Amino acid sequence: MTHTVKRDRMLVGGFALAVLTMPVWMTPLGAGYPDLLQRFAIYGIFAIGFNILFGLTGYLSFGHAVFLGVGSYAAVWSFKLLSMNVLPAVLCAMGVSGLFALAIGYISLRRSGIYFSILTLAFAQMAYNLAYSVLTPITNGETGLKIERVDPRLIDTWLSGPSTLIPSTNFFGMPMSGYSGFFFCAVLLIAAFYVALRIARSPFGAMLRAIKSNQNRLNYAGVHTRPYALTAFVISGIFAGLAGGLLAATDPLAGAERMQWTASGEVVLMTILGGVGTQLGPFVGAVIIKYAENIFSAFNPQTLHGIFAFLPDPIEDVVVTVTGLFVGNGWQLTLGTLFMLLVIFLPGGVIEGARRLGVLIGRKTAALRGRRSQPLGSALPASGAASE
Amino acid sequence: MALLQVKMVNKSFSGLTALNNVNLDVEEGSVHAIIGPNGAGKSTLLNCFVGRLTPDTGTVLFNGKSLIGLPPHRINQEGVVRVFQTPEIFADLSLYENVMIPTLARRDGHFALNAWSRADAQIKVREKVEHILDDVGLADARHVLAGTLSRGDKRRLELAMCLVQDPKLLLLDEPTAGMSRADTERTIELLKRIGERRITKIIIEHDMQVVFSLATRISVLAQGTVIAEGDPAAIKGDARVQEAYLGGAQF
Known part of the structure; x- marks a missing residue:
């Protein structure tokens, strides 16, 4: 096993x-x-x-x-x-x-x-x-x-x-x-x-x-x-x-x-x-939601104006009005959006995302290693893939 | 005394008679084939043995004990194990787990609160599972998810899941339906090997090659009634059987 x-x-x-x-x-x-x-x-x-x-x-x-x-x-x-x-x-x-x-x-x-x-x-x-x-x-x-x-x-x-x-x-x-x-x-x-x-x-x-x-x-x-x-x-x-x-x-x-x-x-x-059915997933999900609840609900128009102060005033006002919907009392809107994106694009949850990322990085490094060792190991082209 | 005794079983669905006074004796150690045209009531009869259906009247005795009214898990624990027509497996578990679960069910009974030991550390279970997977030729795929198997392999997996329970009576519902010729041959060969273990089997089958190469006894069902019963040679020559099956043509 x-x-x-x-x-x-x-x-x-x-x-x-x-x-x-x-x-x-x-x-x-x-x-x-x-x-x-x-x-x-x-x-x-x-x-x-x-x-x-x-x-x-x-x-x-x-x-x-x-x-x-x-x-x-x-x-x-x-x-x-x-x-x-x-x-x-x-x-x-x-x-x-x-x-x-x-x-x-x-x-x-x-x-x-x-x-x-x-x-x-x-x-x-x-x-x-x-x-x-x-x-x-x-x-x-x-x-x-x-x-x-x-x-x-x-x-x-x-x-x-x-x-x-x-x-x-x-x-x-x-x-x-x-x-x-x-x-x-x-x-x-x-x-x-x-x-x-x-x-x-x-x-x-x-x-x-x-x-x-x-x-x-x-x-x-x-x-x-x-x-x-x-x-x-x-x-x-x-x-x-x-x-x-x-x-x-x-x-x-x-x-x-x-x-x-x-x-x-x-x-x-x-x-x-x-990540449903994973060992770590439920805890990670709990942290993300409680974190988002706490951080995004604490934002108010003043903090938003502070963040977007670098924009020209009329644009800043529009941006603050729009993003304002997603913070403060509306933090659940952020959560809902996040949740929808995740369910559509990554049904396995955050843990599944991390796993895919790990596989991707593993493959990239394996490919890099393979390219570097090509002059020496060209007789064994599949060695990189096999060791992975 | 026969291992399975079926007496005067009747079953009808909203007025339509599916089984009409069916009598059947399955002797211990035999391979008993039930054949008959489509709609003859073969699957209905099998469903009455495993608790999926309850006959309207009649008795089904296994080892002298009535199976009527028992839920499926109790009938299984009695030793009557069924292979389904469309393979019923745990599609999103590995092959190993697929076979491990029935093995644990046989060892622990229908419920056991075994929540602290490790499932993969049960040595005897493990040996048994590995042995059966080897037997059906799926040992190399033990970590593969069962849902990804071909139809033929799913059948063999389900057979392994049933065999690992050391059944007293194995019910096979069209074990080769929808299989290629080669897969059918392999399945026959596998079932013959199981035959060496002297497991009593009931086989429902359309493929006459399968029936005549495996069965030691054959019952012919037509329109819910057993119209003939005997050894393969007798059935081959029975005029009524050929009438019911092929309108008089030879097998």
């Missing part, structure tokens, strides 16, 4: 190195601050989990934000009732969202294709509306669920007595704001990446790929496909719950808008943009 153990170890090692050094190499790109880096890591986890269902198994869920939202609510409740330590919060988030995924997946997976997508979308909208209105006692409706001074925090109170002010979230004393929060998320991202890789290389992962490829054949090969698909659904739900829990851990409030269909759509975009 082509995926050797050694190559996978290098992949995980390289990924870990790249993620942990993000504060360094993201700074020149204008993204070297903890808030944004945290979001890269968190949405990376979300997208990696989503890819197990969508990329591997071929089931396109349009309601995955439910699990993100449920994870956030569960985590905030853990802060309120148990402790400001993020460990129980994250575990609660994963457990509760896993249960939700089991229930929603059990029903939705009775259908496949577009009907499955519609069912998940319907569940997501139901969950959103429930959280927004009916379940106000649990979700605090449109205000969102917050931690308060009067919360019981049973474990914290038991360990160190009641506190008079609102403590902040922490991991055994390590605060969840700033860089320590980022590194906490980054370690979990690397763990999530590793788990997803193990799953993809396992016999279980092979079954998931077979489901995507030809479910009928798999049935006649003696495999009961539904429990496989349901397990994939639950695993990806738990990943989403972890991401939701981390969102609450770094910023302890949870609102219904986290479950809205736009949030479900966003993770689909991330996965496709990066």
Whole structure:
């Protein structure tokens, strides 16, 4: 097989190195601050989990934000009732969202294709509306669920007595704001990446790929496909719950808008943009989208005028008006354009683009080397191509 | 007792009778060909064995156990394995993975949560897959995507996927349909080699050369009814068969 153990170890090692050094190499790109880096890591986890269902198994869920939202609510409740330590919060988030995924997946997976997508979308909208209105006692409706001074925090109170002010979230004393929060998320991202890789290389992962490829054949090969698909659904739900829990851990409030269909759509975009079914793609897509959201939405007419100041005034005004549509509140227009271009010209996503570029460069250098060595190696004209 | 016992099976589609009181006994170790003109109900009958269709009435017993109402994956786990008329393979997986998946399915049963070990590190599975791929002559292409194969090679791949499961009963639905003469010859040769493993087989086939070179027993189906059954020599000389097939002309 082509995926050797050694190559996978290098992949995980390289990924870990790249993620942990993000504060360094993201700074020149204008993204070297903890808030944004945290979001890269968190949405990376979300997208990696989503890819197990969508990329591997071929089931396109349009309601995955439910699990993100449920994870956030569960985590905030853990802060309120148990402790400001993020460990129980994250575990609660994963457990509760896993249960939700089991229930929603059990029903939705009775259908496949577009009907499955519609069912998940319907569940997501139901969950959103429930959280927004009916379940106000649990979700605090449109205000969102917050931690308060009067919360019981049973474990914290038991360990160190009641506190008079609102403590902040922490991991055994390590605060969840700033860089320590980022590194906490980054370690979990690397763990999530590793788990997803193990799953993809396992016999279980092979079954998931077979489901995507030809479910009928798999049935006649003696495999009961539904429990496989349901397990994939639950695993990806738990990943989403972890991401939701981390969102609450770094910023302890949870609102219904986290479950809205736009949030479900966003993770689909991330996965496709990066490369469906690839190991690195979902994280790359998550970074690109969160980066674009942050950078392009921060632009305003003043900054644009600054950028295009070298143009003659009338032209500058036209250019600023046009480009102004694509930034600020309209940053999604940029994202949409980018997404369309990518799907049309590079359906494999960014990772596929990088691979093609690699092949192209490899061929160019091979050709160069071949030309240089021609006087010596003309008796073996195909040696360059063969060694490639 | 016959390995597969089919008794009084009836199946009709919105009033149109496809199978009419079909009786069939397939003995262990035999190669049982089912022949008959188009629309005789051959594929319908096969579909009743693997759980794709449920007969309206009648019984299908395999090893004394009823197959009726069982889903396809359960029937497969019983040891009844089917090769499809149009090759059903995992087009965007490699040949190796195509054969590995049924091998794992046989080893682990219809569901196993085997998510932490490496699929390519299962030595026994690997040996089995390599051996079968070698057997059908596709070992050199093990890393090729299955979708890129020629039709004949896809057939052989699917055969490998079925053989690797060590079936007790192998159902072959027109294994040489649409193949060139040379490919047909190779397939016959391959099926004969499988015959040495003493796998009980049911073959649906139009090509009489294939039928008479492989079958140890032949049932002739016409308009949903078995009109004749016997060894190849008896069937060759049966007047009713020639009537049903070629309007009286010789094979």
